[in-house]
Amino acid sequence: MWKDGRPDGRREVDRQRKGRRSMKKKLGSLQIVKKYRSLGLARRMLVWMLALSLLPILIIVMISYSLNSNVMNQQTGRLVQANLEQSASSVENFWNTYDRLIQGIYTDTTYMNLLQPINRWDSSEYQESVHQLEIELEHLIYSNPEILGIAILGSHYDCCFYDSITKSGQESICFNETEFRSSGLLELVREKQETIYSGTIRRSAPGYDSYDCFYILHQLVDFDSYQDGLAGCIILCVDEAALRQVYQDTVTESNLTFVVNRAGEVISHPLENRIYPSIVETDGEENLTEEQLSRAALEFVDQAGYFPRGELQVSSRQVMDGQFYVVNVYDRNDGLSEFRQIAAIIFCIGLIAALSCIFFAIQYSSDVDKSVQPILKAMDEADAAEASSIREEGDDEFIRISRHFNRMMQRLTHSRQQEKEAMLREKNAEIKSLEAQINPHFIYNTLDTINWMALNREEYAISKMLTSLASILRYSIHRSNAIVEISEELEYLKKYVYLQQQRFDYSFLCTVEADEEVRGFRIHKMLIQPFLENTLVHGFPGNSEMDEVNVRLQKDQGERIRIEIRDNGRGMPPEQVEYFNHFDYRRSSVEGSIGVRNVITRLKLYYGEQGEFHMESGEQGTTVTLWIPCGQEQESEE
Numbered sequence: 001m002w003k004d005g006r007p008d009g010r011r012e013v014d015r016q017r018k019g020r021r022s023m024k025k026k027l028g029s030l031q032i033v034k035k036y037r038s039l040g041l042a043r044r045m046l047v048w049m050l051a052l053s054l055l056p057i058l059i060i061v062m063i064s065y066s067l068n069s070n071v072m073n074q075q076t077g078r079l080v081q082a083n084l085e086q087s088a089s090s091v092e093n094f095w096n097t098y099d100r101l102i103q104g105i106y107t108d109t110t111y112m113n114l115l116q117p118i119n120r121w122d123s124s125e126y127q128e129s130v131h132q133l134e135i136e137l138e139h140l141i142y143s144n145p146e147i148l149g150i151a152i153l154g155s156h157y158d159c160c161f162y163d164s165i166t167k168s169g170q171e172s173i174c175f176n177e178t179e180f181r182s183s184g185l186l187e188l189v190r191e192k193q194e195t196i197y198s199g200t201i202r203r204s205a206p207g208y209d210s211y212d213c214f215y216i217l218h219q220l221v222d223f224d225s226y227q228d229g230l231a232g233c234i235i236l237c238v239d240e241a242a243l244r245q246v247y248q249d250t251v252t253e254s255n256l257t258f259v260v261n262r263a264g265e266v267i268s269h270p271l272e273n274r275i276y277p278s279i280v281e282t283d284g285e286e287n288l289t290e291e292q293l294s295r296a297a298l299e300f301v302d303q304a305g306y307f308p309r310g311e312l313q314v315s316s317r318q319v320m321d322g323q324f325y326v327v328n329v330y331d332r333n334d335g336l337s338e339f340r341q342i343a344a345i346i347f348c349i350g351l352i353a354a355l356s357c358i359f360f361a362i363q364y365s366s367d368v369d370k371s372v373q374p375i376l377k378a379m380d381e382a383d384a385a386e387a388s389s390i391r392e393e394g395d396d397e398f399i400r401i402s403r404h405f406n407r408m409m410q411r412l413t414h415s416r417q418q419e420k421e422a423m424l425r426e427k428n429a430e431i432k433s434l435e436a437q438i439n440p441h442f443i444y445n446t447l448d449t450i451n452w453m454a455l456n457r458e459e460y461a462i463s464k465m466l467t468s469l470a471s472i473l474r475y476s477i478h479r480s481n482a483i484v485e486i487s488e489e490l491e492y493l494k495k496y497v498y499l500q501q502q503r504f505d506y507s508f509l510c511t512v513e514a515d516e517e518v519r520g521f522r523i524h525k526m527l528i529q530p531f532l533e534n535t536l537v538h539g540f541p542g543n544s545e546m547d548e549v550n551v552r553l554q555k556d557q558g559e560r561i562r563i564e565i566r567d568n569g570r571g572m573p574p575e576q577v578e579y580f581n582h583f584d585y586r587r588s589s590v591e592g593s594i595g596v597r598n599v600i601t602r603l604k605l606y607y608g609e610q611g612e613f614h615m616e617s618g619e620q621g622t623t624v625t626l627w628i629p630c631g632q633e634q635e636s637e638e
Contacts, residue, residue: 539569
């Protein structure tokens with residue numbers, strides 16, 4: 001019979017051939033394994049090195065590339081988001097500046113008083129009012145050079161302006177009265193009853209440079225006769241280059257930022273091609289979605305040819321309640337291109353190292369076997385000297401060496417670890433015990449609730465004190481034995497001094513001076529504050545008219561930091577000064593002490609003999625001096 005086009009006999013032959021081929025493969029594999037097992041130890045090592053020399057390098061390079069590229073993308077993304085937030089804040093401040101300027105104009109009665117004769121066409125005062133308005137507008141432009149022109153349009157379209165391009169109130173490039181009449185500008189301002197922003201427009205005239213600008217419009221109402229309706233409107237003509245300047249610092253070869261208005265028009269961008277297209281079709285009433293902006297931004301940069309063949313990501317932030325959007329586009333491949341080159345170099349170096357290892361393995365594999373035997377003999381004799389012996393399985397030389405070595409290392413490591421853990425427990429327990437006295441825990445939620453109650457009652461001084469207190473508590477409690485930069489410790493001292501000045505009704509002065517070269521050095525937290533507290537509680541009031549305390553940090557000779565706390569308080573008895581200068585932290589108990597003795601003990605525990613303390617006191621006040629090493633210490637996380 002025939003099945004699938006072949007006779008039954010032919011199918012049987014095919015199965016037999018496949019079976020024979022499978023058997024040959026199995027026999028070949030067994031022969032390879034048998035031959036490998038017959039090799040000496042040195043030859044086995046050579047085979048493994050030949051087989052695995054490249055595999056770890058490939059795995060390491062691939063994992064390293066994957067991890068580093070992810071980290072780089074995350075860091076780049078965070079940096080781009082931070083730049084976008086900064087740009088959005090700068091753009092919003094830019095618009096707020098002109099909103100405040102417009103607010104200042106329509107709340108200033110000077111402008112309304114000058115506009116009244118113009119609106120009623122009072123021939124006796126008309127020209128004088130126009131002239132005075134031009135002078136006022138000229139003054140505004142001189143204090144705001146990025147404004148190309150300011151115009152006040154009356155209720156009958158009478159236009160008073162000053163143009164900084166022509167330096168004139170008679171000839172204007174920014175403003176065209178006929179254009180104002182035909183555009184229905186006053187009706188638009190009356191309907192909106194809010195600030196109106198135009199798209200970017202290019203203005204030019206023979207004999208003058210070309211300018212890209214946009215207009216800001218707002219209605220004018222006479223508050224003394226608001227029932228009469230709209231008195232006119234204010235029009236600002238602002239140079240687009242001024243807006244571009246506030247965010248252009250964040251633009252790089254792989255990062256582009258530009259501004260879009262609610263109508264979907266690009267009103268500002270840093271590209272050389274100065275065109276401002278409408279990239280989103282919208283009615284200008286509703287806010288744009290992120291999807292609309294992303295799609296439109298990608299089309300815009302593609303048409304501009306700014307990122308050829310890049311992997312682009314778009315982010316946006318709205319400002320002025322959705323009137324404008326700051327859009328950022330960055331190329332993620334730009335940062336990875338250099339990293340790929342580094343990865344290729346690392347792989348080549350690894351490949352060279354692997355080939356070198358193979359070469360030396362071939363050269364010295366025969367010597368390994370000769371060297372192993374004397375080592376094994378010596379280790380066997382040493383292991384036999386033990387009181388008890390353990391029978392080891394197997395006769396592979398390196399396995400036996402590893403077993404002996406591991407047993408010895410386990411015992412040694414265990415012993416050292418026990419000693420180290422005991423020392424660390426003892427030292428950390430002592431430090432924690434000392435610092436627990438300095439760092440009381442407070443309930444942050446309660447402080448936050450009190451702060452909001454103070455804000456609701458407009459008690460801003462109390463709110464500021466609560467905020468400073470919460471910051472101090474977090475600083476002192478979180479990782480209390482941490483090492484921080486001196487600049488961070490000084491910020492903590494500033495908040496502490498502020499609270500104490502509030503407490504003592506500003507009855508003392510406190511100055512903190514630190515050389516720039518020491519601000520980046522690191523120091524254990526809370527080494528200075530106890531001395532300030534000791535001065536405020538025990539040293540003041542002194543004998544002078546104003547109590548003063550000065551903290552000075554500078555680099556001393558011998559690569560140490562010198563910290564001096566000097567006050568003009570009432571001083572200390574000589575025997576107490578002598579006690580502190582010769583205080584033995586090993587024998588003396590510091591339980592219940594949160595002041596000088598505590599800091600002296602911590603100073604010695606942290607820095608050993610490199611940490612020094614000295615006190616001087618008399619009728620003119622007390623001076624405490626600390627010396628600590630100025631190495632860039634790193635905090636242990638173990």
